[in-house]
Amino acid sequence: MAELALQRRAEEGKRRSLVTPEGVDLSLRLADIGQRIPAFLVDLMLMGAALVALTFVCMVGAFTIGLTSAEIAVIVWLLGFFLLRNFYFILMEMGPRAATFGKRMAGLRVVARSGERLTADRVIARNMMREIEFYLPLSFLFYGAGEGSVDALTGLAGLAWTGLFLFFPFFNKDRMRVGDLLAGTWVVSAPRRKLSADLAPGAWEGAPEYRFTAAQLDVYGVFELQTLEQLLRDPRPEAAATVAAAIRAKIGLAEDGSHDLAFLNAYYDAARARMERGLLFGKRRADKFDLPVQP
């Protein structure tokens, strides 16, 4: 449970408040490094694939019109490479989704830190900084690998220096790149979700009619209830058995041989009904350690 509590605190640390003009806090969740790196890799691969396709088209074009007038193919290739390298990110993030294909796949989007709308100058600033965050370390890497020993040392020093920019997101709690810092943006996780069905009560045939006392239902708080909800939405038999045993022990109920999930469902249902009624009276118990104040 201590592990879960730590996880919950970490989760709360990733929330950033964004109050809409209507006065509701959307409490956006910042993207993890673990979401952003795959998104960037997907974008890199897409750019690589586009570059290969561009090269192929230019070469085929050059051979069909004849090598003597192949200059146009070279120009197309150079401009295409330039546009791809500098404007893929900028144009994608200026669109209504404010995300590149990689970010879309990871369910991310770019947001202005102030909550204003994302303007073109912010997008340009955050993406032009990629030059020192990614391309410069990359060039130092190849510079170091390709040259002699003295130059390799220079390359190494350059790599260490530019590594500061590359690893910048690891060293601030908002997970901002240098580009994000300068543009006043951050990347939030806003995946498209489907609304799954509500956990229906009494779906278990032949389960005994459980009756819980108020004391039995007051053992846990909201956090435990929602953890139980997550288990019920994705039921694994061995986890259900452990949790059911723990709850039965806690509320002093003997093992009655009924189905664990049926028991958990019934307990969830009853506890949620009681706690939601409590909410209406202004009583909210965050977790099982959050004891009501004795008068």
Place this chain on the structure above:
Amino acid sequence: MTAPADSRRFRAAREGEWRRLEDILMRAESKSVRALSDEDLLALPILYRGALSSLSVARETSLDLELITYLEGLCARAYFFVYGVRTSAGSRMTAFFARDWPAAVRGLWRETLVSFAITLIGVMAGYLLVSSDSTWFDSLVPSGMASGRDFAATDEYLRSTLYHGEGGRGLAAFATFLFTHNAQVCVLSFSLGFAFGVPTAMLLVYNGAMAGAMLALFASRGLGMEMGGWLIIHGSTEFFAIVLAGAAGFRIGWSVVFPGEESRLAAATIAGRGAAIVMAGVVVMLFCAGLLEGLGRQLVTGDIARYAIGIAMLALWCGFFYLPRPAANG
């Protein structure tokens, strides 16, 4: 046993509206706003406010985590769509050229002067070094850039490079290469500004020194005047762009070191956004410089005409950026 009837009824009553909002957003995001019917467009803000109020109610009365997470996601998506970009690409372009870009450049006038002075120092240093000792030339100008134009070359060859370009065929491709290369250097000098502007200054000095070394080479053969014409026709635009990119970098570096009244983060953000507008303009300027270099210099071979075009371009840019203009109304 009573089921949590209230929160379930709440959800059942509003689920249809949430799904409709989700559907509208899905269509608008994957296609465009134009894919929506008038009916949907009118319904969108109402559905959005409805979803927001559902979220507020759910947070206070429901313990269904799945529902709250879903509503948070839906509301965030709708918020970004409803309060997102409204202006068309065309009107944004107009605003950029008519107002934003010149204003951003004017805002950088101090840094532009510094950046210009540093480039000038680079040019003079390159010129003086190579004039006094021609062996400096090889260390200042990489052989790829020089392409045979060095102290071993004959006067005739040097003269021919000024008026016949770098070898006849492949000129347009070379000009394109120079454009993309220069643009990349400009983006680099902008982004390096974040490292307190020091690498930006080094790039500017080096860039100036290269031009100075070239000038010294041609001046030593009595071709200084002609070389000036060859350089200025596109150089006035190109160097102006590089100076502005350096200025944008300096602004960022300066604001990180000396944030003034603002917090360091806020100062960096303000500087970064202004500098980004300048940088978008720098790419446009470099494109013009590429055209002048690839086409203009091949078509115009008279020295006087080259000087005239170069100086006219400079005057045009200065007028565009710095001439006072009536404040935009509205």
